Amino acid sequence: MAIFSIPGVKLAGIATTVPMHEVSNLDFETIPEAERKLFVRSTGINKRRVAKKGTCTSDLCEHAANALLKALNWKPEEISVLVFLTQTPDYITPASAALLQHKLGLPKTCMALDVNLGCSGYPYGLSLVASLLRNMPGAKALFLAGDVSSACLSEQDKSAAPIFSDAGSATALMQDSTAVDMHFNLETDGSGYEAIIIPQGGYRNPTTLESLQYAEESPGIIRNKTHLVLNGINVFNFSVQTAPKNARALLEHLNMDQSSVDFFVFHQANLIINESIRKKMGLTIEQAPQTLHRFGNTSSATIPITIASEIQAAISEKPCRLLLSGFGVGLSWGAAVIETNGMVCLPVQEADL
């Protein structure tokens, strides 16, 4: 069972970057106007951020990382660990983390690796980086997470395209013996791997000429086999069944009451899922802030974006205890309980990317 605590690692800061370009789902011409309105009301996503063609997740994360290093007054050469978590890397090979090490000016003495996770990725990535730092005296790390989902979606697929937005995040962590423990509960169920999948273009089903042929799967869903497929109903069922249970199990393990947590920051999937989870856990909107209306579903970046957008002011006033909960593709899900003692949190930045 992957329930564990990591002492001596501090969350030093968070920065997030979204593309400037906004698209309104009320203009989503693939479906009739009445259905568009129902979509916006039900998912809570009226606008999404779309990166320029050719912009990669690593570009958005690089932007966020540079801003964060500057705000913390950290020098690139001080970084010993770089973890880049994404499903939209620059290349299939090599790992984008290596490219980022070079672009960010990090030293060659820095370890760097990619992690392939999506909406569950933020708590997972924090746990990986914190585990590594624990045994590296005085070390500092960057954890970069995000996706340019617009690159792997069909713009003519009403079941997926209007949900996802593009964003990158950077989180700085450092060894600090006075830091409050971080706690994690991480889980997986690969039997549900088809609920969110890009069916072709990997090595199980390599790309062929046929992969690129568009087909109408059902009304309003036109895509090819290299596009992301999302089974909305099965993802809903999975999310509402696992996320509350996983979060509660972690709190029970820690003998913590829900009331001792200042904010529950859930992955922002869509409003139907997020409201169901919030109500099942008996939380108020103030306790479980939402950013779907502003930034949509940005995959592994929703949690840092929601922290930066909604609770930055609270964090800057006093240390807060946060429960972070991610769930999605894999299927994979997990929660982290962290404290924000002195954490630097920049407002969400817009970039011409």
Added chain:
Amino acid sequence: MQLVNFIAHIEEEFEDLPKGLIVGETAFRQLEGWSSMMALILIARIDSEYNVNLSAEELAEATSVNDLFDLVKARVAI
């Protein structure tokens, strides 16, 4: 679990339709305003009212409101 209450929940989600239009025999996909979004909305409503999660595959097999009701009732009874 009563059919009349079950229908009332569905009626609330189809807010543009007149009350009394939906009955057990109604083929819900034929209703005005039906879309794949409505499918997710119904699944979420059933989850919130009965704590039952119907899969996409189960929903695909249901044609009438009665079919849906029977699926949910069987699970509630367990």
